Amino acid sequence: MSTATSTPASAGDDDIHRADVDRSALDSAALDPAALAFLDSLPSHLRVVRARAARTREDLPARSGCEEDTVLGEAAQLVWDAETASARALAARLRALAALIESEGGGCADDVDTLRAAMALRVTHGVAHRELLAAHRAVDQLPRTLARLENGALPSWWFQKVLRESEDLGDESRRLLDAALTAWPADIPVERFLTLLRALVRLLAEREQDPSAPAEALPREVELTPAGAPGPERRRCVARSPRSSRSGSVWTRPRMRSRPHSAAPCGRRPRSPMTSTASRARPSAPCRSTGSATT
Numbered sequence: 001m002s003t004a005t006s007t008p009a010s011a012g013d014d015d016i017h018r019a020d021v022d023r024s025a026l027d028s029a030a031l032d033p034a035a036l037a038f039l040d041s042l043p044s045h046l047r048v049v050r051a052r053a054a055r056t057r058e059d060l061p062a063r064s065g066c067e068e069d070t071v072l073g074e075a076a077q078l079v080w081d082a083e084t085a086s087a088r089a090l091a092a093r094l095r096a097l098a099a100l101i102e103s104e105g106g107g108c109a110d111d112v113d114t115l116r117a118a119m120a121l122r123v124t125h126g127v128a129h130r131e132l133l134a135a136h137r138a139v140d141q142l143p144r145t146l147a148r149l150e151n152g153a154l155p156s157w158w159f160q161k162v163l164r165e166s167e168d169l170g171d172e173s174r175r176l177l178d179a180a181l182t183a184w185p186a187d188i189p190v191e192r193f194l195t196l197l198r199a200l201v202r203l204l205a206e207r208e209q210d211p212s213a214p215a216e217a218l219p220r221e222v223e224l225t226p227a228g229a230p231g232p233e234r235r236r237c238v239a240r241s242p243r244s245s246r247s248g249s250v251w252t253r254p255r256m257r258s259r260p261h262s263a264a265p266c267g268r269r270p271r272s273p274m275t276s277t278a279s280r281a282r283p284s285a286p287c288r289s290t291g292s293a294t295t
Helices: 033-041 070-103 115-121 125-141 143-150 156-165 171-181 190-209 273-280
Strands: 220-224 234-240 248-254
Touching: 033 171, 070 115, 070 125, 070 143, 070 156, 115 125, 125 143, 125 156, 125 171, 143 156, 143 171, 156 190, 171 190
Parallel strands: none
Antiparallel strands: 220 234, 234 248
């Protein structure tokens, strides 16, 4: 669990963090050397996450601006209780689905039939497969984060975001994500949690492409060739690849100059050549009869 100072906090909590995370929550003895090395290689803003203040059920009325309204404060606390129950129910649901996979004799969701899960959840087979896959990932690759969800220490929506944001990662990367998330307190603002989560997932995705890639993101540069240079004006984009800090890839493309186009005067429509020719041709005069008609 995380520790946080008991300083007053407002509903508009920002990204200022003052309390140190308890590193004992990582349970370093249960982490393999590769996970420990990964945690040590993380940038400081992803490795040390601090909360401005603890967010508890008791201080919810004060933080939400209804401290003087007892009825409204108690109603907000009931919502807090419902969310805690929802988190624990989600954890129980995931563990039950993972147990179903094991009872089916499969090692993952792709090895079992979705019939029983679909009938028990009363969903389609496609939805049942996604539920089984999420359960397997939660139990097998996110055990520490799942335990926090089960204890009511992590909101259910946060855990679902972890599953969705990491669905394209490999199994080992998801285990490293689980180790890093354990050190993040649930007292940080949700906006900061999402920002950190996406940054960590992006870092892990780059690491899958090249395990030796540096953790810090490298900058990209965009240059514009001088206007006086011969030939078309070009943009020059220099993107330093995260795989090597000494090399970069250069991409150029011509910059299209704006070309003035002729427009017809207001109130007049441009005439096509056929229309212009037809309009210049004068109709012939009607024939006049020179003689009287005979009857």
